[in-house]
Amino acid sequence: MTGTNADRPGTAGNRPHRDHPALEIAGLSIRYTSRTPAVLAVDDVTLTVAAGQCLGLVGESGSGKSTIGLAVQGLLTREPQVEASGTVVVDGTGLDVTAEAGWAGVRGHRVTTVFQDPMASLDPTMTVGRMLTRVTGSREESLRWLGDVEIREPATVLRAYPHQLSGGMRQRVMIALALARGPALLVADEPTTALDVSVQAQILRLLTRERERLGCGVLFITHDLGVARAMCDEVAVLRHGRVVESGTAGGVLSEPEGAYTKKLVASRITVITDRERPVGLPEPTVIAAMRETGRAPEDLGERWEGGSLSWAEFEKERTEVQGGHTLELAGVTKSFRSGGLFGGARKQVLTGIDLRIERHRSVALVGESGSGKSTILRIVAGLETADAGDVYVDRTQGSGVQVVFQDAGASLTPWRTVGQLLTERLDNATDLDREQKRSRVREALERVALDPALADARPGQLSGGQKQRVAIARAVVVPPALLLCDEPTSALDVSVASSVLNLLNLLRYDLGLSLLFVTHDLAAARIVADRVDVISAGRIVERVPAASLSGAMTSDYGRRLLDAVLA
Amino acid sequence: MRSWPRVPLILIGAVVLAALIGPLLSPYSSIVPSGASHLPPFSAGHPLGTDELGLDIATRLLAGARTSLLAAAVVTVISAIGGLLLGTLAGFTGGFLDTVLMRVTDLFLALPATIVAMAVAAGLGPSMTSSMIAITVVWWPLYARLVRGEVRRVAGSLHVEAARMSGTRGWRLVLRHVLPSVLPTVAITASLDIGGVIVTVAALSFVGLGAPAPAPELGLMASAGLQYVVNSWWIPVLPGLAVGLLSLLFTYAGDGLRAALRHRGA
Numbered sequence: 001m002t003g004t005n006a007d008r009p010g011t012a013g014n015r016p017h018r019d020h021p022a023l024e025i026a027g028l029s030i031r032y033t034s035r036t037p038a039v040l041a042v043d044d045v046t047l048t049v050a051a052g053q054c055l056g057l058v059g060e061s062g063s064g065k066s067t068i069g070l071a072v073q074g075l076l077t078r079e080p081q082v083e084a085s086g087t088v089v090v091d092g093t094g095l096d097v098t099a100e101a102g103w104a105g106v107r108g109h110r111v112t113t114v115f116q117d118p119m120a121s122l123d124p125t126m127t128v129g130r131m132l133t134r135v136t137g138s139r140e141e142s143l144r145w146l147g148d149v150e151i152r153e154p155a156t157v158l159r160a161y162p163h164q165l166s167g168g169m170r171q172r173v174m175i176a177l178a179l180a181r182g183p184a185l186l187v188a189d190e191p192t193t194a195l196d197v198s199v200q201a202q203i204l205r206l207l208t209r210e211r212e213r214l215g216c217g218v219l220f221i222t223h224d225l226g227v228a229r230a231m232c233d234e235v236a237v238l239r240h241g242r243v244v245e246s247g248t249a250g251g252v253l254s255e256p257e258g259a260y261t262k263k264l265v266a267s268r269i270t271v272i273t274d275r276e277r278p279v280g281l282p283e284p285t286v287i288a289a290m291r292e293t294g295r296a297p298e299d300l301g302e303r304w305e306g307g308s309l310s311w312a313e314f315e316k317e318r319t320e321v322q323g324g325h326t327l328e329l330a331g332v333t334k335s336f337r338s339g340g341l342f343g344g345a346r347k348q349v350l351t352g353i354d355l356r357i358e359r360h361r362s363v364a365l366v367g368e369s370g371s372g373k374s375t376i377l378r379i380v381a382g383l384e385t386a387d388a389g390d391v392y393v394d395r396t397q398g399s400g401v402q403v404v405f406q407d408a409g410a411s412l413t414p415w416r417t418v419g420q421l422l423t424e425r426l427d428n429a430t431d432l433d434r435e436q437k438r439s440r441v442r443e444a445l446e447r448v449a450l451d452p453a454l455a456d457a458r459p460g461q462l463s464g465g466q467k468q469r470v471a472i473a474r475a476v477v478v479p480p481a482l483l484l485c486d487e488p489t490s491a492l493d494v495s496v497a498s499s500v501l502n503l504l505n506l507l508r509y510d511l512g513l514s515l516l517f518v519t520h521d522l523a524a525a526r527i528v529a530d531r532v533d534v535i536s537a538g539r540i541v542e543r544v545p546a547a548s549l550s551g552a553m554t555s556d557y558g559r560r561l562l563d564a565v566l567a
Numbered sequence: 568m569r570s571w572p573r574v575p576l577i578l579i580g581a582v583v584l585a586a587l588i589g590p591l592l593s594p595y596s597s598i599v600p601s602g603a604s605h606l607p608p609f610s611a612g613h614p615l616g617t618d619e620l621g622l623d624i625a626t627r628l629l630a631g632a633r634t635s636l637l638a639a640a641v642v643t644v645i646s647a648i649g650g651l652l653l654g655t656l657a658g659f660t661g662g663f664l665d666t667v668l669m670r671v672t673d674l675f676l677a678l679p680a681t682i683v684a685m686a687v688a689a690g691l692g693p694s695m696t697s698s699m700i701a702i703t704v705v706w707w708p709l710y711a712r713l714v715r716g717e718v719r720r721v722a723g724s725l726h727v728e729a730a731r732m733s734g735t736r737g738w739r740l741v742l743r744h745v746l747p748s749v750l751p752t753v754a755i756t757a758s759l760d761i762g763g764v765i766v767t768v769a770a771l772s773f774v775g776l777g778a779p780a781p782a783p784e785l786g787l788m789a790s791a792g793l794q795y796v797v798n799s800w801w802i803p804v805l806p807g808l809a810v811g812l813l814s815l816l817f818t819y820a821g822d823g824l825r826a827a828l829r830h831r832g833a
Contacts, residue, residue, distance in 0.1 A: 381732060403732050411729035415747045421733075424743070428734030474733060 022217025028086035043241035056232030060493035064241035074103035091184035112178035118170035129158035168199035280498035285449035326514035332389035362515035364525030367535035402475035419455030444477035465496035589629035630783035650710020658718030672708035759821035762814035
């Protein structure tokens with residue numbers, strides 16, 4: 001792993017001259033034979049990354065984008081059950097993705113990588129300085145590289161171990177390590193997915209600048225169309241291992257031609273998406289759920305397609321007196337004990353939180369990781385208790401408080417069937433007979449656009465989006481007074497996420513649910529909320545009506561979050 | 568279940584079956600002499616020979632295996648159930664009850680198990696029942712500890728939190744959302760333990776705390792036959808080998824069960 005001294009990049013003058021593309025892939029197919037039937041992960045893919053160019057590989061989970069990323073780094077050569085055909089040429093060298101021969105001197109030298117999780121790829125036993133100096137050869141060079149990736153106190157960071165750095169800092173170190181080797185091709189596999197939005201914007205800017213300075217090609221793998229548009233010159237859209245559309249980033253993403261790309265682009269939510277109407281393209285399952293309400297117009301599909309279907313049409317007539325609050329938090333304070341066997345310090349997580357949700361209203365709590373937003377949700381749910389302050393939930397409008405967790409898969413008991421999980425909720429909150437329960441379960445599943453036949457399935461047999469819908473169905477099978485959602489869409493693919501947001505909105509208008517939606521995603525918050533509360537460092541810094549979000553946001557922190565959302 | 572190893576399963580089936588019905592099929596009694604004494608193995612009519620009293624060793628080994636298996640099964644099942652109940656109670660309620668129960672198990676675990684078992688068996692008077700009681704007394708704390716840890720781990724997971732949010736509490740929560748993921752661990756541990764219990768049962772009867780002579784018990788047969796080891800080696804060695812074989816087979820089967828359950832869980 002010692003860096004070759006020849007060919008050190010970055011120092012002006014001896015930048016290697018590149019007269020061939022950084023990467024050429026032709027007719028590449030990759031098959032995993034470990035499963036029966038064998039899985040064709042990559043199917044006849046042809047693409048080129050020119051020197052100094054950034055190609056975005058865009059697709060949802062299971063599209064094969066990461067397999068291509070692994071293949072061009074030579075990381076499939078030791079996998080026993082992989083078959084491949086087609087050619088891969090890295091920086092002028094033809095290579096076999098399933099054989100080790102030829103990869104030495106390419107992997108980690110001419111191709112380097114920035115992964116999604118820098119903690120997993122940095123050696124926890126080495127200081128940043130030791131790792132970097134192995135590549136750069138000298139302390140001075142290492143310091144210069146840390147400066148280049150905009151680390152403010154490079155001398156301190158040089159002495160630090162990876163676990164002492166924040167996620168954003170680690171990713172910067174990872175980028176410095178990857179670029180200091182002077183690669184012809186940098187593979188960036190979802191490098192900003194795990195980061196907060198404001199950090200994400202900085203990292204993307206940094207990557208673009210360094211790419212232009214060093215002239216290396218970048219293969220940028222992402223599921224996020226906004227990131228792809230901000231970063232890439234060209235994009236290739238992958239689905240089921242095939243490139244379904246490719247071209248310039250601006251062209252493909254603003255005027256998509258293929259049906260799948262259209263759907264992806266339409267599913268993308270930004271701060272200017274129309275929040276009065278369902279997001280994304282019409283989806284049969286969601287339409288069926290809309291019909292279940294009995295208030296859907298006849299020509300539902302066409303009106304959605306034409307953009308004239310409004311949520312207001314699903315709004316239930318309400319006879320009861322308006323006003324009153326479903327949730328009131330007053331002066332809620334919470335601290336956790338942190339570290340230390342003897343005493344240890346207490347870390348203040350929430351300070352004087354006041355939060356009210358009016359009946360039938362929806363509030364989104366938006367903040368970055370560590371802001372305390374999830375702690376508020378857990379206090380409201382009764383899973384934590386506040387140190388001080390009042391928590392009041394009006395339980396007259398429904399049955400208690402229900403939660404939809406971010407990790408829906410883990411929130412469903414793996415050995416219970418979907419039907420059992422929903423029936424259990426009915427057992428606990430109602431006294432219906434067996435037949436009534438069965439029909440309520442069926443209704444609840446239809447309402448979240450799931451096939452009622454899935455009642456017999458166990459969570460392990462469901463996809464990520466289906467699990468999240470089951471979690472929602474369990475939460476609303478007995479309508480709660482208040483529904484809490486903890487980042488319910490952040491682990492989902494864009495098209496699945498948009499249908500989950502549509503379903504939440506349908507429930508909100510149809511059942512008149514009060515909703516507290518906790519998220520880091522301002523764009524998603526705007527879609528499902530009437531009001532957006534911005535939280536930072538345990539304090540609510542701003543409350544803005546969702547309808548006029550961009551205009552009304554005045555706090556520095558709120559503006560920063562807003563700017564970080566990619567158009 | 569496709570990764571269940573077929574060979575040990577068949578072997579165990581054969582051994583258990585032989586132990587259960589073998590004594591009925593044998594033409595000899597296990598406590599009435601049936602021929603000349605000190606007959607070596609492969610003698611006519613006595614495939615494993617006879618002992619110092621002229622008892623057929625093959626018949627006695629089958630009867631002894633039956634006693635060992637029954638004793639081991641009873642001890643393991645009672646220990647596992649007891650440990651499961653107390654461990655679940657401690658792990659799920661937490662607090663004071665947890666502290667008290669776990670200090671009691673610590674106390675048992677701190678003492679050398681075999682010696683405590685000997686003391687208990689000696690106190691109750693030598694018999695098969697008292698040695699079973701003695702072993703159960705020292706065996707259950709292991710399960711209580713194990714189960715408590717597992718229950719606490721599972722109880723902290725998101726799906727239990729979610730079930731609690733949906734209104735399920737108390738024993739229903741434990742039965743439906745916690746125990747199903749603890750049971751396989753207990754089953755694996757118990758199946759791996761049977762071999763150990765067989766050895767301990769034999770050890771207690773070897774030192775004279777099991778069933779008194781002439782009961783067909785493997786440990787007793789080995790210890791009583793020890794004085795003839797020079798001239799008739801098969802009298803003490805064959806029962807010893809039988810203990811080893813039984814314990815090995817069950818340990819092997821426990822491993823198979825573990826692999827099968829892990830495979831299913833993955």
